[in-house]
Amino acid sequence: MVVLVVRRLIALIPLLLGVTVVLFVLTHLLPADPVRVALGQDATPEQVRAYREELQLNTPLWQQYIRYVGNLIRGDFGKSIISRRPVVQDLRAFFPATLELTLTSIIFSSVVAIPLGISAAVNRGRWVDRLAQILSLFTASMPVFWFGVLLQIIFYARSGWLPAADRLDADLTPPATITGMYTFDSLVAGDTAVFFNALKHLVLPALVLSNINLAILARITRSSMLDVLGEGYVVTARAKGLSERRVLYRHALENALVPIITIAGMRFGDLMAGAILTETIFSWPGIGRYAVFSIERIDYPALIGFAVVATLLYALVNLGVDIMYAVIDPRMRP
Amino acid sequence: MRSAVASERGKGGPLRKPVPAARWAKGLSWVVRDPTTALAAVVMVLLVVVAAVPQMFTTYDPVQINPGIRLEGPSHAHVFGTDHLGRDLFARVVFGTRTSLGTSALVVLFAALIGVTVGSLAGYGGGLVDEALMRVVDLSLAFPLLVLAMAIVAALGPGLRNAMLALIFVWWSQYARLARGLVLQVREREFVTAARALGASGVTILYRHILPNCFPPLLVKATLDIAVAVLVTASLSFLGLGVLPPDPDWGGMVSNGRTFILDAWWYPTFPGLAIFVTVMALNLVGDTIRDILDPRIRE
Numbered sequence: 001m002v003v004l005v006v007r008r009l010i011a012l013i014p015l016l017l018g019v020t021v022v023l024f025v026l027t028h029l030l031p032a033d034p035v036r037v038a039l040g041q042d043a044t045p046e047q048v049r050a051y052r053e054e055l056q057l058n059t060p061l062w063q064q065y066i067r068y069v070g071n072l073i074r075g076d077f078g079k080s081i082i083s084r085r086p087v088v089q090d091l092r093a094f095f096p097a098t099l100e101l102t103l104t105s106i107i108f109s110s111v112v113a114i115p116l117g118i119s120a121a122v123n124r125g126r127w128v129d130r131l132a133q134i135l136s137l138f139t140a141s142m143p144v145f146w147f148g149v150l151l152q153i154i155f156y157a158r159s160g161w162l163p164a165a166d167r168l169d170a171d172l173t174p175p176a177t178i179t180g181m182y183t184f185d186s187l188v189a190g191d192t193a194v195f196f197n198a199l200k201h202l203v204l205p206a207l208v209l210s211n212i213n214l215a216i217l218a219r220i221t222r223s224s225m226l227d228v229l230g231e232g233y234v235v236t237a238r239a240k241g242l243s244e245r246r247v248l249y250r251h252a253l254e255n256a257l258v259p260i261i262t263i264a265g266m267r268f269g270d271l272m273a274g275a276i277l278t279e280t281i282f283s284w285p286g287i288g289r290y291a292v293f294s295i296e297r298i299d300y301p302a303l304i305g306f307a308v309v310a311t312l313l314y315a316l317v318n319l320g321v322d323i324m325y326a327v328i329d330p331r332m333r334p
Numbered sequence: 335m336r337s338a339v340a341s342e343r344g345k346g347g348p349l350r351k352p353v354p355a356a357r358w359a360k361g362l363s364w365v366v367r368d369p370t371t372a373l374a375a376v377v378m379v380l381l382v383v384v385a386a387v388p389q390m391f392t393t394y395d396p397v398q399i400n401p402g403i404r405l406e407g408p409s410h411a412h413v414f415g416t417d418h419l420g421r422d423l424f425a426r427v428v429f430g431t432r433t434s435l436g437t438s439a440l441v442v443l444f445a446a447l448i449g450v451t452v453g454s455l456a457g458y459g460g461g462l463v464d465e466a467l468m469r470v471v472d473l474s475l476a477f478p479l480l481v482l483a484m485a486i487v488a489a490l491g492p493g494l495r496n497a498m499l500a501l502i503f504v505w506w507s508q509y510a511r512l513a514r515g516l517v518l519q520v521r522e523r524e525f526v527t528a529a530r531a532l533g534a535s536g537v538t539i540l541y542r543h544i545l546p547n548c549f550p551p552l553l554v555k556a557t558l559d560i561a562v563a564v565l566v567t568a569s570l571s572f573l574g575l576g577v578l579p580p581d582p583d584w585g586g587m588v589s590n591g592r593t594f595i596l597d598a599w600w601y602p603t604f605p606g607l608a609i610f611v612t613v614m615a616l617n618l619v620g621d622t623i624r625d626i627l628d629p630r631i632r633e
Contacts, residue, residue, distance in 0.1 A: 018473050026489030141614035143565055145572045145585070146606030149592045153603070157595045273480035277569055281592070291481075292573055295488035307485050311477060 001326060002160035008319050012312070019303060019311050020072070024065050025302040034298040038081045055081065068304075074235050077305035085303035097167060098179025098286030102275055103181075104202055105209035113214045114260075117221025118248055132222060136215030144274050148208040148281035155204060163201050165283040172197055205282040212274040220263045224256040233253070241332055255314060258330050269314055276325055346414065349353070374618035379613055385432040396424035396582045405598040408543065415600040426582035427608045433583050434612065437494065438563035439503045442556050448553065449509025449543070456510070457517030458540050468514065474507040480566055487575040497567060497576045505559075512555060516548035523547075550627040557623050561616035568609050584609045 035051050036043065052058055056067070071078060079088035120132040141302060147295060156164035167182055168174060172194055175185040182198035229252055237251040238244075276288035283289070294302035384391055400420030408415045414423035456467040486500035487493075520526065521544060529543050570576040571585030579586065584605045591602030 015473060019477070023485055023489060026486060029489070075359070137614065137617065141561070141610055141617055143568055143572075143585075143588070143606060143609045143613070145569060146588055146609060149588060149595065149602045149606065152592070153595050153599045157599065243431065269477075269479060269481070273569070276484070282571065291484070295484065296574065298488070300489070302558070303485060303488060307481065310481050315479070 001323075004068070005319065005323070008315075012315050015315065016072075016163035016308060016311060017069070019307050020069065021065070023300070023304045023307055024068065025061070025189070026062050027303070028064075034081050034300060037297055038299070063190075072308070078245060078301035080294070080299055080302045082294070082299045082302070087302050090290060091309055093289045094285055096138070096291045097284055098275055098279070098288060099179075100181035100183065100202070101205055101209060101278065101284060101286060102271060104183075104206040105271075108215070109210040109214040109217055112210075113217035113226070114253070117218040118225055118253065120218065120222040120296070124226065129222070132215075133220050136219050139211050139215035142211065144208060144212060144277045145281055147211055148204070148278060151204050151208060152281070162204055164204065167198060167201050167285065168194065169197055169201075205278050205284050208281070209274050209278045212270055213264070216267060217260065217264060219295060221256065222261050224259045225252060228252050228255045247286050254328070258325060261321055261324055261328070265318050268317045272310055272314065302334065348576070356459045368622075371618050371622045374615040375622075378619050381431060381435060381615065384452065385435045388429045388432060390427040391428045392422070394422035394427040396407070396421075397426040397580045400496055400505050405594060407598070407601050414604040415598065416600075417587070418594060423587070423604055426587060427584065430584045430587065430605065430608065431612075433494070433566055433577055433581065433632055434567065434609070435560075437498055437567050438560050441505065441567070442559045444502045445505035445508045445559075446552065446556050449506040449511075449569040450513040450548075453510035453513030453515075454517045454540060454545060454548070457514035458521065458536070458544065460592040464514075467510070471507040471510045471514075474504065475511065477504065479504050480569060483566065483570065484573065484575060488587050491577065492575045494581075497570045501563065501566060501570075507565075508559075509552070509555070511521055511545060512552065513548060516551060517544055520544045520547045547595065553628060554620065554624040557615065557620035561613045561620060562614050564609060564616065 004248075033048075035048055035055070035057065039047055039051060047197055054066065061069075068078060074196040075088065077091070079085065079146040080087050080090055083090060110318045116128070116132055116135075120129040148213050155162040163169070174182060175189045175191055178185045178188055183195060183202060186192075186198055188326070231284055233255075234247060237247045242251075275286065276291060278284065279289040280292050287309065291306040291310075293301065294300075294306065338554070383606040390445075398421060400416070403412075403416050404418055406412060406416045407419075412422050412424065417423055418427070452467055456464040456471075481499070482504045483500040486503060487497050490496040490500065512582060517540075526539060526543055529539050534543070567576055568585030568588075572589045573582050574586075574589065577583035577586055578592075587605035588602045588609075591598070591605065594601050
């Protein structure tokens with residue numbers, strides 16, 4: 001087990017080098033000058049030169065790259081060209097918002113999708129099954145950003161029921177930082193007004209992001225449950241007189257979980273892409289929005305920093321999936 | 335082109351087993367029994383026609399600015415309403431079809447060509463070539479698709495051409511992996527051994543005997559991928575990284591339109607609906623092709 005984890009972690013190194021090389025070369029090929037964008041139209045040539053000097057942009061590309069990787073090993077992602085703050089600091093500031101959004105959506109989509117999938121498998125061919133099928137076709141064809149805009153039109157522009165941007169109303173103060181997730185922190189602080197406001201702000205973005213995984217999860221749960229429902233141990237469990245609930249959730253679901261988790265892990269990249277779009281639509285101050293911001297301003301240290309974190313997360317989630325196999329299914333322990 | 339039967343019987347010809355006509359016929363009769371799929375096929379044909387000759391479907395110029403009629407709601411004259419510059423939204427959606435479908439089809443085509451070439455060489459060649467090529471493929475499969483595409487477009491500079499390049503760059507590896515797997519399977523079949531025994535060269539075996547037998551799964555993936563490509567290119571345009579204004583583009587229209595949701599719900603709604611309908615039709619048609627080509631997975 002430990003060997004597996006270590007080997008996988010070592011395999012990450014060439015991967016991260018790959019990302020940084022590709023992006024480093026590409027960003028330095030582009031004709032636009034990030035320094036000019038950062039300093040604006042009115043900057044004097046001296047200012048531009050001074051800032052280029054400060055960022056050490058005049059040294060050859062390979063030297064810059066070596067320096068970058070050297071810093072990266074120490075956990076230093078360099079400084080943002082725009083905000084002039086360390087990229088790590090920026091990412092840390094924006095990350096909790098993304099975490100809050102994605103966690104909420106993962107929990108919500110699992111809570112809805114897994115029972116739906118089970119119910120579709122048990123009632124194969126009946127209306128629940130049909131509904132799950134139609135739902136999955138719809139969500140697979142729905143552009144994330146359009147779904148977000150539609151919800152904004154219905155719940156914000158037309159009815160005014162829910163806010164369409166930011167994490168809190170402007171007149172409220174965010175809770176003291178514990179995790180950086182407003183709902184959690186405000187609950188710990190016992191501030192119900194802030195909690196409910198944060199929750200209200202969370203509803204639409206979380207719903208949009210859940211849309212990405214919900215149907216797929218339901219579909220995989222269905223087919224995976226269909227596979228195990230015919231197995232001998234399910235028949236035995238039923239014959240023993242266990243309640244249907246216990247048969248489905250304890251005996252069948254636990255065995256059906258491996259494919260469900262695999263697919264969920266594989267779809268994590270989609271979830272990240274979805275988070276970028278969702279955060280853009282709802283002005284949600286997470287790392288996805290930070291990435292889009294840095295792209296617009298060709299802030300490449302920030303952009304590469306984001307790409308490194310995204311790749312790392314993606315790889316770690318997939319490693320986590322492999323570890324979970326071993327936890328769920330003893331036969332898969334290496 | 336020789337008929338399938340002739341090529342099967344032809345002396346020295348490829349010993350491929352094409353999908354029998356009967357199975358297509360059976361598959362197509364199934365389409366007729368399934369009205370949803372039939373409708374999707376009709377929508378698909380219509381979309382292709384619209385993409386080919388958009389000027390047949392509207393009399394308006396999609397880039398003609400008309401400040402007198404800014405943000406007007408749907409009416410008889412402007413079925414989808416007008417945008418913030420007074421342009422006819424229906425005309426823009428119609429002209430956007432070509433961009434959207436054309437871009438997506440091209441991206442998938444090139445990704446598939448590159449991927450299949452690399453994958454089949456790796457699968458057939460084996461050894462060091464295989465090892466080296468597949469490490470590159472693993473590397474590029476380890477990235478989340480849209481995130482990497484975004485970063486690359488950002489680096490190259492926004493625009494349709496760069497968006498397409500970035501997508502091909504991040505997409506080909508999926509085809510490489512699939513093609514390699516298929517080639518490895520087919521390589522061991524008897525007719526390949528037979529062809530080799532008859533003295534066929536490696537190139538002939540790969541291109542005349544092995545690849546044609548790998549075609550169905552690749553075709554299914556490509557069809558379904560065009561649906562994904564429509565979504566991804568629209569997403570890039572939505573983020574301001576794809577088609578540049580004033581060219582009409584669905585993702586870009588939704589992006590512009592969302593600033594006006596308080597006054598003009600129709601502005602982002604109709605272009606998004608076009609994406610939704612297109613992707614749904616592609617998904618349904620893709621599923622049907624898969625069912626026809628691979629009856630094993632039909633439930």
